Amino acid sequence: MLKDIPYWWDTAPTLPNLAIRSLPANADVVVIGSGYTGLSAARILALRGVNVVVLEKETFGWGASSRNGGQVLTGLKWGPSALIEKVGLTRAKELYAASLASTKYLEDLIAEENIGCEYTRSGHLEAAWKGSHFQHYQHEQEVLAREFNHQVKLIDRQDQPSELGSQRYHGLLVDEDSGALHPARYARGLAICASGSGALLFENTPATKIMRTGPQYAVVTPQGTITADNVLVATNGYTDEAAREIGQRVFPLGSYMIATEPLPADLAAKLIPHRRVVFDSKQYLYYFRLSSDNRMLFGGRADYQSPTAESTRQSAKILRRGMVKVFPELKEVPIEYAWSGNICVTRDFFPRMGQHDGIYYALGYAGHGVAMATYLGGQIANIMCGAPSKNPFKDLPFDPLPFYYGKSFRPFGALYYKLLDVFS
Numbered sequence: 353m354l355k356d357i358p359y360w361w362d363t364a365p366t367l368p369n370l371a372i373r374s375l376p377a378n379a380d381v382v383v384i385g386s387g388y389t390g391l392s393a394a395r396i397l398a399l400r401g402v403n404v405v406v407l408e409k410e411t412f413g414w415g416a417s418s419r420n421g422g423q424v425l426t427g428l429k430w431g432p433s434a435l436i437e438k439v440g441l442t443r444a445k446e447l448y449a450a451s452l453a454s455t456k457y458l459e460d461l462i463a464e465e466n467i468g469c470e471y472t473r474s475g476h477l478e479a480a481w482k483g484s485h486f487q488h489y490q491h492e493q494e495v496l497a498r499e500f501n502h503q504v505k506l507i508d509r510q511d512q513p514s515e516l517g518s519q520r521y522h523g524l525l526v527d528e529d530s531g532a533l534h535p536a537r538y539a540r541g542l543a544i545c546a547s548g549s550g551a552l553l554f555e556n557t558p559a560t561k562i563m564r565t566g567p568q569y570a571v572v573t574p575q576g577t578i579t580a581d582n583v584l585v586a587t588n589g590y591t592d593e594a595a596r597e598i599g600q601r602v603f604p605l606g607s608y609m610i611a612t613e614p615l616p617a618d619l620a621a622k623l624i625p626h627r628r629v630v631f632d633s634k635q636y637l638y639y640f641r642l643s644s645d646n647r648m649l650f651g652g653r654a655d656y657q658s659p660t661a662e663s664t665r666q667s668a669k670i671l672r673r674g675m676v677k678v679f680p681e682l683k684e685v686p687i688e689y690a691w692s693g694n695i696c697v698t699r700d701f702f703p704r705m706g707q708h709d710g711i712y713y714a715l716g717y718a719g720h721g722v723a724m725a726t727y728l729g730g731q732i733a734n735i736m737c738g739a740p741s742k743n744p745f746k747d748l749p750f751d752p753l754p755f756y757y758g759k760s761f762r763p764f765g766a767l768y769y770k771l772l773d774v775f776s
């Protein structure tokens with residue numbers, strides 16, 4: 353029987369009750385959203401002695417942070433050459449360095465707080481869908497070494513079985529610096545750290561309106577209104593009317609995942625021998641990995657609309673077909689979980705962090721947010737306290753998206769990317 357919840361929710365311990373008091377009338381900072389961005393920010397704010405309240409409209413970590421692939425990736429959405437093309441070499445170096453800083457920040461945080469989230473420095477594989485994509489990897493390897501001082505390995509198709517038990521791909525790029533974790537355990541661990549540091553966390557408490565009241569803000573919830581000196585919007589792909597102005601500058605995309613039943617250990621070891629996390633070179637990419645109990649977790653952007661129960665079921669079928677193309681051995685293996693979540697993209701697919709009309713925000717990770725959301729959450733918290741911090745995405749324009757009238761244009765986006773996969 354297919355379970356329509358994330359596999360991660362079933363395998364993460366239940367949180368202790370963190371909301372032990374009623375909503376306060378005042379706070380120094382209200383953080384809206386309890387994913388990695390909001391919780392990482394709340395932890396730093398609380399550690400710096402700031403009186404911080406986190407509001408979550410569902411349960412702690414409910415959004416993308418407890419549903420993702422758990423791939424802790426170096427780099428950004430754009431590969432190294434595209435990055436240079438888009439922002440120039442100097443800026444590209446800064447942005448790439450920020451991605452490496454983000455994985456180190458996450459790794460240090462997990463070690464410092466002793467968060468049990470199955471983190472390993474597994475490394476990641478990029479798998480070439482076409483021969484031409486592998487040639488591009490050769491170029492990317494040179495660019496990474498020359499411009500970003502970052503070393504990766506290439507594995508050609510013949511040697512591929514040492515890293516990936518699939519005939520579908522045309523060679524691999526191996527980056528040893530990436531990692532893997534259990535996303536829901538990590539989100540829940542962060543919630544415990546933020547709470548333990550002194551942040552007050554409230555779930556099932558949506559912010560429904562943010563109003564300016566002189567130099568302060570009134571954050572309205574069904575449980576009462578909080579007056580705060582500052583507000584941080586950390587709602588990423590779930591941004592709603594409460595933060596409308598910021599929501600007009602980003603848009604959500606559905607990403608979908610399935611998990612098989614546990615595989616025999618020898619089969620798991622044949623498919624992904626070093627238990628690295630993997631994504632491929634398609635525009636409509638597949639990403640996959642093994643869980644600690646040897647399930648194949650297989651994801652993709654199988655649908656370009658905000659997920660529904662029906663689209664999640666349909667996408668599970670599409671993903672299953674994709675998985676069997678990649679790993680024919682899994683043809684008869686039952687799927688036990690299917691789920692979906694929202695990623696958040698900006699116009700140029702770079703994250704954003706800053707202030708709009710006085711309200712702070714950090715979001716738009718374009719499916720690369722496990723490390724970056726953690727990092728930018730920490731950085732924006734430092735900025736809010738006047739402490740030293742880094743904003744690698746400053747100065748990038750953050751205008752409302754043109755022609756963004758809701759969902760109608762997304763099917764055209766989907767078609768565009770599917771065609772790229774056929775013709776590129």
Ligand SMILES: Cc1cc2nc3c(=O)[nH]c(=O)nc-3n(C[C@H](O)[C@H](O)[C@H](O)COP(=O)(O)OP(=O)(O)OC[C@H]3O[C@@H](n4cnc5c(N)ncnc54)[C@H](O)[C@@H]3O)c2cc1C
Pocket residue numbers: 384385386387388389390407408409410411413414415416417418419420421422423424425557558559560586587588589590591592594595607608609651692693694695714715717718719720721722723725
């Ligand atoms: C299926 C999937 C797979 C992914 N795989 C990877 C991966 O392998 N590697 C990677 O790096 N990234 C991945 N990502 C992206 C990554 O998960 C996100 O970038 C990251 O979790 C974003 O964290 P966040 O805290 O900014 O947002 P979220 O975790 O989405 O949290 C936002 C929260 O805000 C809450 N909220 C919204 N509005 C309000 C309101 N008005 N009041 C109160 N609360 C509100 C929501 O309920 C939600 O819990 C994936 C995403 C998805 C969906």
